[in-house]
Amino acid sequence: MGPVLAGVLQLLALIAALALAHKPLGTYMAKVYTSDKHLRVEKWIYKGIGADPDTEMRWPAYVRGVLAFSAAGVLFLYLLQRLQGHLPGSLGFAAIDPDQAFNTAASFVSNTNWQSYYGEQAMGHVVQTAGLAVQNFVSAAVGIAVAVALVRGFVRTCTGDLGNFWSDLVRGVVRLLVPIAVVGALVLVACGVIQNFSGIHEVGQFMGGTQEWNGGAVASQEVIKELGTNGGGYFNANSSHPFENPTPFTNLFEIFLILLIPVSITRTFGIMVGSVRQGYAILATMATIWVGFVALMMWTEFSHHGPAFEAAGGATEGKEVRFGIGASSIFAVSTTLTSTGAVDSFHSSFTGLGGGITLLGMMLGEIAPGGVGSGLYGMLILAIIAVFIAGLMVGRTPEYLGKKIGSREIKLAACYILITPALVLVFTSFAMALPTPANSMTNSGAHGFSEILYAYTSGSNNNGSAFAGLNADTQWFNTTIGLAMLLGRFLPMVFVLALAGSLAEQKPVPVTAGTLRTDKPLYTGLLVGTILIITGLTYFPALALGPLAEGLA
Numbered sequence: 001m002g003p004v005l006a007g008v009l010q011l012l013a014l015i016a017a018l019a020l021a022h023k024p025l026g027t028y029m030a031k032v033y034t035s036d037k038h039l040r041v042e043k044w045i046y047k048g049i050g051a052d053p054d055t056e057m058r059w060p061a062y063v064r065g066v067l068a069f070s071a072a073g074v075l076f077l078y079l080l081q082r083l084q085g086h087l088p089g090s091l092g093f094a095a096i097d098p099d100q101a102f103n104t105a106a107s108f109v110s111n112t113n114w115q116s117y118y119g120e121q122a123m124g125h126v127v128q129t130a131g132l133a134v135q136n137f138v139s140a141a142v143g144i145a146v147a148v149a150l151v152r153g154f155v156r157t158c159t160g161d162l163g164n165f166w167s168d169l170v171r172g173v174v175r176l177l178v179p180i181a182v183v184g185a186l187v188l189v190a191c192g193v194i195q196n197f198s199g200i201h202e203v204g205q206f207m208g209g210t211q212e213w214n215g216g217a218v219a220s221q222e223v224i225k226e227l228g229t230n231g232g233g234y235f236n237a238n239s240s241h242p243f244e245n246p247t248p249f250t251n252l253f254e255i256f257l258i259l260l261i262p263v264s265i266t267r268t269f270g271i272m273v274g275s276v277r278q279g280y281a282i283l284a285t286m287a288t289i290w291v292g293f294v295a296l297m298m299w300t301e302f303s304h305h306g307p308a309f310e311a312a313g314g315a316t317e318g319k320e321v322r323f324g325i326g327a328s329s330i331f332a333v334s335t336t337l338t339s340t341g342a343v344d345s346f347h348s349s350f351t352g353l354g355g356g357i358t359l360l361g362m363m364l365g366e367i368a369p370g371g372v373g374s375g376l377y378g379m380l381i382l383a384i385i386a387v388f389i390a391g392l393m394v395g396r397t398p399e400y401l402g403k404k405i406g407s408r409e410i411k412l413a414a415c416y417i418l419i420t421p422a423l424v425l426v427f428t429s430f431a432m433a434l435p436t437p438a439n440s441m442t443n444s445g446a447h448g449f450s451e452i453l454y455a456y457t458s459g460s461n462n463n464g465s466a467f468a469g470l471n472a473d474t475q476w477f478n479t480t481i482g483l484a485m486l487l488g489r490f491l492p493m494v495f496v497l498a499l500a501g502s503l504a505e506q507k508p509v510p511v512t513a514g515t516l517r518t519d520k521p522l523y524t525g526l527l528v529g530t531i532l533i534i535t536g537l538t539y540f541p542a543l544a545l546g547p548l549a550e551g552l553a
Contacts, residue, residue, distance in 0.1 A: 004302055007326015010252055011294060014330065017256050018263050025260065026267025026279070032175045033148045033168065034272065042170050053167035058160040059501030062149055063494055065165035066142060070109050070490065073135060077105040080131045081123075090124035091200055091214055103478035108135040110489035111143055111371065113225065113232030113341055113464040114481060116473040120214055120235045125197050132232060133221045137181075140228030141172030143373030146493050147265065150377045151272045153500030154401045157508050160501050176261075177228060184223035184257060191253075192246040195219040218243055226257035229371040231341030231464040239331070239344040240320050251323050251344055255331055258340050262286075262369035265376050273401055277519035282379055285527045289368035290337055293361060297329040300354040300551075318349020318468075329354075336361035339371030341464025348451070348468035355467065356547025359454055362461045363539045364531060365420065371462065377496050383518070384413050384499075386530040390516050390523075399515060402508040412499040419491050421538045423460040423484050428453050428542070430480075437476050442469035450546035455481060460488035 038046070038053055046053050057065065080087075081096035081104060096104065100117060107114040108131075117123070123132070145168035152162050189195050198215035218234045222244050225231055235241040245251055263283065270279020301315045302325060319328040328345040335342050336358040347358045361368075367378040384398075388405055391398030398405040431437040431452050441448040447469075454467035459481040466472070472481065517523060 003324050003326060004298070006324060007298055007302075007329065010248075010327055011330055014252060014255060014259075018259055021260060022264050022267055022283075025264035027271065029176060029261075029265060029268040030271040032171050033163075033268070038167075039174065042167075042174055045170050045174075046166065049166065051164075051166035053164050053170070055164055056161035057164055059149075059162055059497045059504075062162050062165050063497050065169075066146065066493060066497075067490060069138075069165075069169070070142065073109040073138065074105045074486075077108060077131050077135060078102060080127055081105065084124055084127055087124065087126045089126045089197065093122055093124050096122065099475045099478040100473060103482040104132075106482040106485045107464065108132050108230070108232060109139055110462050110485045111139040111228070111230060111339060111374070112459060112462040112485045112489070113230045114459055114466070114472075114485065115232055115236075115464070116478055116481075118236040119233060120216075125216060128221065128234060129217050133217070133224060136221065136224040136228050136230040136232070137173050137177050138169070140177060140224075140230065140372045141169050143229075143371055144172045144176070144261075144265070145169050145373065146496055147269075147373035147376040148272075150380060150496050150500040151269055153503035154273055154403060156504040157506065160505050162497065162500050162504060177224065180260075181220070181224045181227055184227060184253075185219045187253060188219040188222055188250060191250045192242075193219040193222055193250065194243045213243075222254070223257060225342060226254045226340065227260065227372075229258060229262065229338045229340040229374075231335065231339075233342065239342045240346075242322075245344055246322075248323055248327060251327055251331065254342070254344075255327075255334050258334050258338055258342070259369060261372045262338055262375040265373070266369070269376060269380075275401075275519060278401065281519045281524050281527075282376070282383070283369075284521075284524045285531075286367065286369040286375070286379065288524070288528055289364070289531070290333065293333045293337060293357060293368070294330055297333050297354055297357050298326060300351050300357065301325050301329050315349075315351050315354065318346035320344060332358055333361060335465060336463060337364070337366060337368045337370070339366045339374055339462045339464075341458065343465050346468045347454070347465065348447075352446075352547050352549075352551030355450060355454075356543060356551060358465070359450070359457055359543065359547055360535070360539070362457045362463050363421075363424075363543075364535050365417075366461055366463060367531070374462070378416075378492075381413050381416050381496070381499075382531055382534070383527055384409065385417070385534070386523070386527045387516060387518065388413075389530060390526060394514075396514055399509050400518060402511070403503045403506050404509055408502055409499055412495045412502065416492050416495040416499075417534065419495070420460050420488050423488050424453070424456045424539075425542060427456040427460070427480050427484055431456070431476070434476075437474075440471040440474055440477065442471070446546050446549040450550065453542055453546050456484055459484040462489050 081101040085095045149162040196215040200214040239245040266279045266283040270276040331344045365378045387398040387400045451467045451470040
């Protein structure tokens with residue numbers, strides 16, 4: 001079997017698995033977030049944190065809940081790292097430096113999981129499990145909660161109530177993420193992923209020196225890092241490490257976990273708004289972009305010209321021979337079109353155009369299918385923009401799901417769209433203009449520029465993957481990328497929840513002959529075009545200086 005055919009067959013198997021899971025999981029999630037009953041364990045949690053899960057929240061209260069919970073998470077994780085030397089199970093590792101501790105705390109709480117440290121050489125068992133793994137669960141649950149609140153904004157009328165943040169958060173962890181993670185971890189352990197609390201031990205000689213490895217609760221963290229679109233690896237090599245991802249099957253299973261909830265939540269959306277066809281329209285938009293990006297990535301990596309590429313059967317540099325070019329291409333596209341950031345190959349070693357595809361995937365806003373929760377609310381924001389554009393073309397007040405899209409709604413949607421590009425481009429320009437940050441670049445020219453552009457794109461979009469080649473463990477990058485991650489995560493959430501509150505206060509608009517049908521292929525095409533045009537106009541100059549210049553050289 002040739003490598004191209006193997007890649008295509010894996011792609012088809014992945015699509016089939018997602019299609020089978022889409023309906024049952026999407027329906028189950030809709031029941032989770034619309035039920036008025038609380039499980040016993042959930043009642044214990046509410047009592048412990050002093051929350052009343054039945055109290056409805058308007059959008060300012062919902063925002064305060066999100067920000068307060070996340071701020072507490074940043075503080076707790078920061079202190080845990082700074083006190084690591086005094087904790088049991090630290091494996092002899094010292095406390096993390098203040099700038100790196102801030103960066104890591106901001107990274108995991110914001111669902112980014114950018115890592116400027118070597119996991120197996122810096123973090124002990126307590127920090128990895130009680131700190132990082134816990135944030136993998138709760139940060140993902142926060143994203144789903146915000147998405148559900150926005151959907152309620154479309155559903156509810158003449159009220160500003162969006163539900164209860166604490167109830168949405170707890171249900172997301174207890175009823176959704178934990179059960180799937182338990183099953184997924186068992187699958188990974190059965191396939192060879194390690195799960196233990198062993199210390200550092202010698203495994204043999206390597207190039208004249210001693211080779212040492214430490215164990216850890218890798219399978220349990222690996223499954224939630226993919227399922228929650230987090231991405232932070234137990235080891236520096238991330239999902240290319242055999243302890244995290246030992247076989248082609250586990251590689252495909254991890255891609256499945258990355259896409260599972262973002263794909264299925266589109267059905268949840270359709271059920272909650274009372275029209276499954278609306279969910280299919282959003283899913284079709286996501287699928288069109290994802291399949292297009294995978295096809296383009298495979299083409300660039302298999303068809304690159306040159307004697308070395310032709311002899312190897314494609315661009316094999318930086319890719320695991322266990323997985324091959326096809327599987328690595330699928331993983332790279334899936335991880336950058338979601339907010340995952342896990343890698344099974346090094347994106348810096350992709351062809352110039354291949355590296356540009358990973359960048360563009362993040363620049364789209366990671367909406368195809370996007371992060372857990374964040375992909376859905378990001379796509380719905382762009383759906384509103386597409387409806388607004390259609391309304392301008394026909395001279396009609398735009399409507400979406402029975403709600404008028406007025407000036408207030410468009411201003412909030414515009415703020416959401418503009419905040420992330422502003423963070424990426426401003427921080428990148430400062431890093432390139434100042435003398436010290438440029439010293440962290442391993443490469444010069446277009447590729448070196450891509451390293452820095454990729455770092456801030458990854459941080460601001462809460463992706464977390466790295467282009468490699470950039471020494472990001474400096475005070476400048478730890479601080480600025482940390483700020484980019486926090487601002488890129490929580491400022492858009494404020495605009496999303498404000499928009500949800502504005503929509504919930506409206507009366508429903510009756511459907512007329514002039515209403516744009518947003519559940520038809522025509523609208524899906526309009527939405528795809530809107531996404532590509534907005535991203536192209538925003539980022540094309542930066543892409544032209546980096547991956548495009550390198551790829552066309």
